[in-house]
Amino acid sequence: MQALYDAFPPQPCPAPFNLAAYVLAQAAATPDKIALAVITPAGAREWSYARLEAAVRGVAGGLTALGLAPGAPILLRLGNTVDFPIAFLGAIAAGLLPVPTSAQLTTPEITRLAREIEPALVIAGPGVALPEGDAPVLDTTGLEAMFTAAPGGYVPGDPARPAYMIYTSGTGGSPRGVIHAHRAVWARRMMWDGWYGLTSEDRLLHAGAFNWTYTLGTGLLDPWAAGATALIPGEGVDAAMLPALLHDYDATIFAAAPGVYRQMLKHGINAEMPKLRHGLSAGEKLPEATRRAWNAATGTHIYEALGMSECSTFISGAPARPAPVPASGYPQPGRRIAVLGPDFTPVERGVAGQLAISNRDPGLMLGYWKAEEETKARFSGEWFLTGDMVEMAEDGAITYLGRTDDMMNAGGFRVSPMEVEAALCQHPNLQEVAVAEVRVKADTTVIAAFYSGTRTDDAALKAYAETRLARYKQPRLYVHMDVLPKGGNGKLNRRALRETWEAAHAEA
Structure with missing residues (x-):
């Protein structure tokens, strides 16, 4: 369907x-x-x-x-x-x-x-x-x-x-x-x-x-x-x-x-x-x-x-x-909604695509x-293209996967930052978490987790992620910050995190 x-x-x-x-x-x-x-x-x-x-x-x-x-x-x-x-x-x-x-x-x-x-x-x-x-x-x-x-x-x-x-x-x-x-x-x-x-x-x-x-x-x-x-x-x-x-x-x-x-x-x-x-x-x-x-x-x-x-x-x-x-x-009720693939036609239910109205x-x-x-x-x-990646279930329920520009690619798999953040936020030391794909080399990107709260040993965080996320979803970098950047509407600004981190490490 x-x-x-x-x-x-x-x-x-x-x-x-x-x-x-x-x-x-x-x-x-x-x-x-x-x-x-x-x-x-x-x-x-x-x-x-x-x-x-x-x-x-x-x-x-x-x-x-x-x-x-x-x-x-x-x-x-x-x-x-x-x-x-x-x-x-x-x-x-x-x-x-x-x-x-x-x-x-x-x-x-x-x-x-x-x-x-x-x-x-x-x-x-x-x-x-x-x-x-x-x-x-x-x-x-x-x-x-x-x-x-x-x-x-x-x-x-x-x-x-x-x-x-x-x-x-x-x-x-x-x-x-x-x-x-x-x-x-x-x-x-x-x-x-x-x-x-x-x-x-x-x-x-x-x-x-x-x-x-x-x-x-x-x-x-x-x-x-x-x-x-x-x-x-x-x-x-x-x-x-x-x-x-x-x-x-x-x-x-x-x-x-x-x-x-x-x-x-x-x-x-x-x-x-x-x-x-x-x-x-x-x-x-x-x-x-x-x-x-x-x-x-x-x-x-x-x-x-x-x-x-x-x-x-x-x-x-x-x-x-x-x-x-x-x-x-x-x-x-009263709306007309579709989930579109790369060709801007509706995908099958259960398949990720871009939400459109x-x-x-x-x-x-x-x-x-x-x-x-x-x-x-x-x-x-x-269709008006929202830029949101979602999945429509058989009964019509919509699951939000993230923005099209926030979606990450890990070894060919598309990964929603929301899913990784939800798993990591359950750690008692982490107050807020924002996950983004960052470039570490000219041809290499990895998933990075930026977090506020108590500074925690990377090895402990990696061990925690291993019990909650598939390997391709697990962050390779953990970056502690006092406060995570947000836009004027209070939303986490993953783009700012990604660009700031990449600029700092490019200079280094």
């Missing part, structure tokens, strides 16, 4: 359509219901649906009054505050194109991006680096003054028109602007049953910062569109505090990256969470040891999702259909900003 899953067509997006109007439609039905609680050690600051919508529409009116051209890019330079989602939705409501960027970017980094974006306006928080240039800046004082200003209307239009742009690090080393349509938020409805198990009665606590796209979608936009309550930790909250917050605020769903689950388990689950039904994980592969430890400590399961900036998540386990170990999940998927990006050729290069016929 071919590695192909086809549940098209999904429910069509209404037209005309405005992303912000859709997300905040609950304000008309239950204006006094709490849409958002920002939780800090001192307590919670609550926003009702009516107050939230009033702030968004106030920003829409204020931005419209500035006379900005329809679709004009608005560069968001905001920190971890509620100002971020309000500015984001306010710009979309007004028919503009918000561009969120990491508050951690330096002046040279954001200046390079701004030259590409050419923003009509920069909305900036205190202490966040601004781009050099002459783009006007709206600070948070001016932004927050709009919250109670005369409301603007929601600009309707074609669901396929651009709504917002996010930047992804990409595999080529240069950030790329990913343009998404208004319909992208409608496509996220496939996640409600296909991943979250989300209803209007839920209270979803997301551990991420406001200005992270994982938080924006899973932690805010989807709960609001469903009429649920979003809970977001504010400044001063660390992983050790999260179990108590899950208890105190009656969270029913918890969402976080795998690293947060690991930190919580490290500190100990020090509170009962009787209302919690399950957890959600995305951002990187969830280690099976972490999943098991969380289940043992809390009695709840974690459901993982696989996706990317270009299409959010589209493979996931769910309460209604848990993924069998070691799979990440199943294609969400149909170009008809309503959640797929419109393209890369000012990069038409690069956009075309990501497609082969109907």
Whole structure:
């Protein structure tokens, strides 16, 4: 049987359509219901649906009054505050194109991006680096003054028109602007049953910062569109505090990256969470040891999702259909998914290949900003090529094997770094592990394991690997590091490890 899953067509997006109007439609039905609680050690600051919508529409009116051209890019330079989602939705409501960027970017980094974006306006928080240039800046004082200003209307239009742009690090080393349509938020409805198990009665606590796209979608936009309550930790909250917050605020769903689950388990689950039904994980592969430890400590399961900036998540386990170990999940209902071989046709189930999603998927990006050729290069016929290596089981379950550029070759065998890392991470001395193929001679490469934690004798690590991995999967090098490099999204940067090691040993 071919590695192909086809549940098209999904429910069509209404037209005309405005992303912000859709997300905040609950304000008309239950204006006094709490849409958002920002939780800090001192307590919670609550926003009702009516107050939230009033702030968004106030920003829409204020931005419209500035006379900005329809679709004009608005560069968001905001920190971890509620100002971020309000500015984001306010710009979309007004028919503009918000561009969120990491508050951690330096002046040279954001200046390079701004030259590409050419923003009509920069909305900036205190202490966040601004781009050099002459783009006007709206600070948070001016932004927050709009919250109670005369409301603007929601600009309707074609669901396929651009709504917002996010930047992804990409595999080529240069950030790329990913343009998404208004319909992208409608496509996220496939996640409600296909991943979250989300209803209007839920209270979803997301551990991420406001200005992270994982938080924006899973932690805010989807709960609001469903009429649920979003809970977001504010400044001063660390992983050790999260179990108590899950208890105190009656969270029913918890969402976080795998690293947060690991930190919580490290500190100990020090509170009962009787209302919690399950957890959600995305951002990187969830280690099976972490999943098991969380289940043992809390009695709840974690459901993982696989996706990317270009299409959010589209493979996931769910309460209604848990993924069998070691799979990440199943294609969400409404998707059309294939696993492709080198000739870009579907392989047989049980055979490794590149994950691809149909170009008809309503959640797929419109393209890369000012990069038409690069956009075309990501497609082969109907298929958008994700760059992820996976395997589809007979029942459709998808197991993630790694990125195409992370996959290793050992004596003719293709080896997933994820598999080697999962085995080594069980060693009690190793805190984090990243595995990459490094060049030791002009014509020779070996598998190297970079790890943090307690420095351990290489011979002991090799003996440990011998009991858990086939010989061709075992690392030949072990490199201790204080901290492993990660990208802005928190993912391990295996490419940086490989290039840094090879550069250092080439010089030697």
